[in-house]
Amino acid sequence: MKIFMLGWEFPPFISGGLGTACFGLTRGLDRVGVDITFVLPRPIENADAEHVRILSPASATAGRRAEVPYATIASEFKHVTIRGVDAALDPYARPSDEPSTHQTERRVAESPAIPAQPAPVSVLGNSPGSHYGGDMFAEIERYATLATNLVSHETFDVVHAHDWMTYLAGIEIARESRRPLVVHVHSTEFDRSGFHVNQRIYDIERAGMHAARRIIAVSYLTRNIILRHYGVDPRKVDVVYNAIDDDLEEQSRTELPPIARDDKIVLFLGRITMQKGPEYFLAAAKRVLEVMDNVRFVMAGSGDLVRRMIELAAEMGIGHKVLFTGFLRGDDVRRVFQMADLYVMPSVSEPFGIAPLEALTHDVPVLISKQSGVAEVLTHALKVDFWDVDEMANKIVAVLRHPPLQATLREHGSIEVQRFSWQDAATRCLQVYQTACGSA
Amino acid sequence: MASVCFYFQIHQPQRLRRFSIFEQDAEYFDAEANSAILRKIAAKCYLPANTVISELIEKHDGRFRVAFSLTGVFVEQCERYAPEVIDSFQQLAETGAVEFLAETYYHSLSFLYSRDEFVHQVQRHVELMQRLFGQTPIVFRNTELIYNNAIAKAAADLGYQTVLCEGADHLLGYRSPAYLYTAPGTDVKLLLKNYRLSDDIAFRFSSKSWADYPLTAEKFARWIGDVDGQGYVVNLFMDYETFGEHQWADTGIFDFLRQLPAAVLERRGNDFKTPSELSTYYPSSGEFDVPHMISWADTERDLSAWLGNAMQSNALHELYRLEPAIKESGDEQLLEDWRLLQTSDHFYYMSTKNLGDGTVHKYFNPYDSPYDSFINFMNVLDNLRGRLE
Structure with a gap:
């Protein structure tokens, strides 16, 4: 052929x-x-x-x-x-x-x-x-x-x-x-x-x-x-x-020097465009910060809504808790995954969504939009309707507060992701x- | 000859409503869903099955006998949503051919975490059986047939001389569940579930891929007869929901039940006995030593359905950690809510075993995933903890 x-x-x-x-x-x-x-x-x-x-x-x-x-x-x-x-x-x-x-x-x-x-x-x-x-x-x-x-x-x-x-x-x-x-x-x-x-x-x-x-x-x-x-x-x-690429799995095993931090980190990684639902991520962040303080939200990626999101975070009064990194690649991606306690993909419409698989290979549990293709096949993931900001916040808080939840998601998720060849x-x-x- | 012992478990949990971390209202249970589910099962299973049992007792003039274990959580919901179910059980009790067993009122795992709480819940359950049926249970079964030597000792301390448990192959070895055994260091007689024959009815009855499909009363009576010479009891322990709910009426399960007693009794020497009757009638054939916990759940027959992952043990640990403070608070409603959270189903829903093909764990499971169930439970627990302050 x-x-x-x-x-x-x-x-x-x-x-x-x-x-x-x-x-x-x-x-x-x-x-x-x-x-x-x-x-x-x-x-x-x-x-x-x-x-x-x-x-x-x-x-x-x-x-x-x-x-x-x-x-x-x-x-x-x-x-x-x-x-x-x-x-x-x-x-x-x-x-x-x-x-x-x-x-x-x-x-x-x-x-x-x-x-x-x-x-x-x-x-x-x-x-x-x-x-x-x-x-x-x-x-x-x-x-x-x-x-x-x-x-x-x-x-x-x-x-x-x-x-x-x-x-x-x-x-x-x-x-x-x-x-x-x-x-x-x-x-x-x-x-x-x-x-x-x-x-x-x-x-x-x-x-x-x-x-x-x-x-x-x-x-x-x-x-x-x-x-x-x-x-x-x-x-x-x-x-x-x-x-998911096997090489990536191997790569992720090589340890980078640990990053010292006190705050929990919730990660958005993807193009910052309407399709990816960045404003829902920020709205959920605001809700999370109502009940938790020691948490930061990292938005990694570029896109036409970056400036709007920076403004929006400021308008919401959570600007000091949200970090914009710009577009990341290579070791920087690995580093940001290594820092993250949870990866969130709040996409409005995601035909598949490879990034959650990448997060799982990096041992980061994932919270994904039900409006995504990957949600059809991933069982060891938290799922939420992209518009249900309260539920998104509810689940983010749960992962950050309950290490056994994070551990169980990570443990099963890293095995499940190996099925995607x-x-x-x-x-x-x-x-x-x-x-x-x-x-x- | 063989004595057939039917014991049916009846339990419905009080399922939690969706409870987010932002909730303020300390109302934890989903009355609407619980009521709907209970009424649905009452119509499909409890009421029609009770009618069949009642007819059979009458037809065979009391030679057909069965045992039930009804949890307190189930009874409370019946009283609230379907009191006719309680009436129906009371009529069965009046026949004298029905025995009610003792268990924890809340269908809890309390034995594993708090002996005080365990004793309290068993006593409360006994009082309930006395009030409803005028019977004082003398046979004990622990939640989900969770059992080990220590449970036999605890049951003996509470005055029980008979305890039900799973006839787990790995412990029985060459021995058969068709005999009675004794728990080491006690006089407690053990009735062991014949899981093959029990599961033939409970799980395989309507399975068309099963070599023995379709299962007829005649065929099943023949298998019971096979015990002859290698023992004398056939303990058929199963969820009562087998009749009409797990196996729908159109599978022929009720007809099977209707025909079975006659087919069994037709063979000379066969009879039906309740657990306490078996215990009185038959001697022990030796010790059944169970150092580690067993149960009747899943293929593992262990605790992994409730304690198989870190979330489950965390949730249970956090729940029971509140016991002293809850009891000191003197707040009755708080204590009751805490106890309702002990129902084992809450932890069963958190199981990640065989996710994807774990169809059993999906049964009336209100959650899409074990993770959602853990999050919901922990949010409720968080609220409960807040009420202590």
Whole structure:
């Protein structure tokens, strides 16, 4: 089986769950012996410390730069070829009528002095406050053309496209190559927009789902949205849950020096955007602080609502108890997990939610929104409706006050999380591919 | 020949209402849910099953005999929500073919944490049985058949000469639960549950994947007959909710019950005896030494259903730690609330054993997860503690 995969971010440049999932799944597929040509939009050139380069072993992309950071990652793959496409796409960007959710705020928070870099295609993320503008959809179409151009050198059985920005490319490649298209839905416009749906994005998602022979949804929650809002035949939608990287588990065992502290720490880690429910986290924090004093709330992540949340915490009079760290990666993520007594994911709409699995691998108990895919499969977790702020606070207080609760959650949770293997997810994907080919 | 001994356990906890850390009101119990559940089970099980038992006693002219253990917490709720259930049990008591056993009033784990409290609860239960049924129980069964040598001694101290317990394989070895045994160092006779035959009715009756499905009265009577020559008693101990609730009426469980006594009595020498009758009639065949706690719960037959994780032991420990202060306070309502929190079900709901496939623990369990149950319980306990100040 050979797959032409239209994916996203690879380490170390991973800014969210989509990249984590694409990488984990690709590695799982590699291990079960599936050949993959992985098409990766080239990350935007900017002032980021890590100089991310695309490994492009095939001569088709000759002329690209030397590829240092990816080399180690790619060398462990036996069946994967990574092909870079020079397209400036950010999977977490929003169209021009909305502020860019991700890149912009990070620049503001971390490096306001960085001057804009000249960029050939798009200005995305290059200067504070920059937006996609009308370029977003043009860029998606350009990406589709570039990706399609790669196809002439390739033979494969299935085209696998991850999330809407790659769907147009997927449709085009499937049409030209006469191979079945599988679209993988990691999130929908309904999750991201809070039902203020952007019609153009919806149309692309819908076109991708209808053109696809099979659809992979990351949870039943997502499957239901696909069926309800996109008019898709339920028989062609499978659920494949996300998993957790084994390497991460090993990593987390290496001890970092302990951090001395008196206060309990409750952690929010994720993009600070509407979809992730940061304001519910703050509202719960306020309630917790009514009955407990020795607790701090850490909000780690970037996003379009960072400034609003800083203001909101101040308005609520709990500013001194809430810490904003900006976007964290690598050892900083491990460190913040190591400090945390509880990880909270109050998402308004979370198709899956890999971060709670990461927390569990770091021995941090989790409180997750019932409006998440991961809540379907995780039993050793506390669950709450994202809007039920009192109950969220009730559960936070319980974990902080009762060490046996924390210990039991941790003990069972760290065992349960080992059940989520990318190799199992890959095996399920392989079945989906086989079905897609079989029903041709 | 074999003597068949039926003992039915009847208990319903007072389930807690959702109690958040922000609650001020010291009302802990979910009257609405408790009432609804009790009425539902009364209609499906207690009333129809009592009718069947009553008919059978009459039909067989008192040769069909059974024993019940009704917890105080159950009786209180019946008096409040379904008094006709109590009337029905009183009518059964009047037949003279029904024995009532002693246990802790609150269906508690008090033996493990406070001997004073244990004694008080057993005595209170005995008074209740006297008041309702004009009987003074002479056979003791501890909550969930939790048992060890020390419990036999404690029961003996309270004047009981017969105690019920689980016929746990790992302790019986080659021996059979079809004999009576004595607790070491006491005169207390032990009646051991025949868990295979009991569970054939209680758990497997309607299981279509079971090789012996469907279970008929004739077949079951034949299995009882197999005891002949290797013992003389068949102790069928089970929850009364088996009839109509765990096994619904449409499984044929009531018809099975209706037909069983005739099928058993048809064989020469067979009879039905209540626990005290067995104890009087049959000798002990030796000592049954139980140094560690056993119970009738789950496959482990130990305490792990209530004390299997850190939350459970923490909750129990914190609860019993309040005993001296609660008793010193002289506040009757506080004492009563504290005792109602001792009901073992609260801790059973916190079990993390076999989560996902632990269907038994889900039965009328008001919580989505053991964690929610712990949090709720601890919030109530926190409020209770606050009332002491």
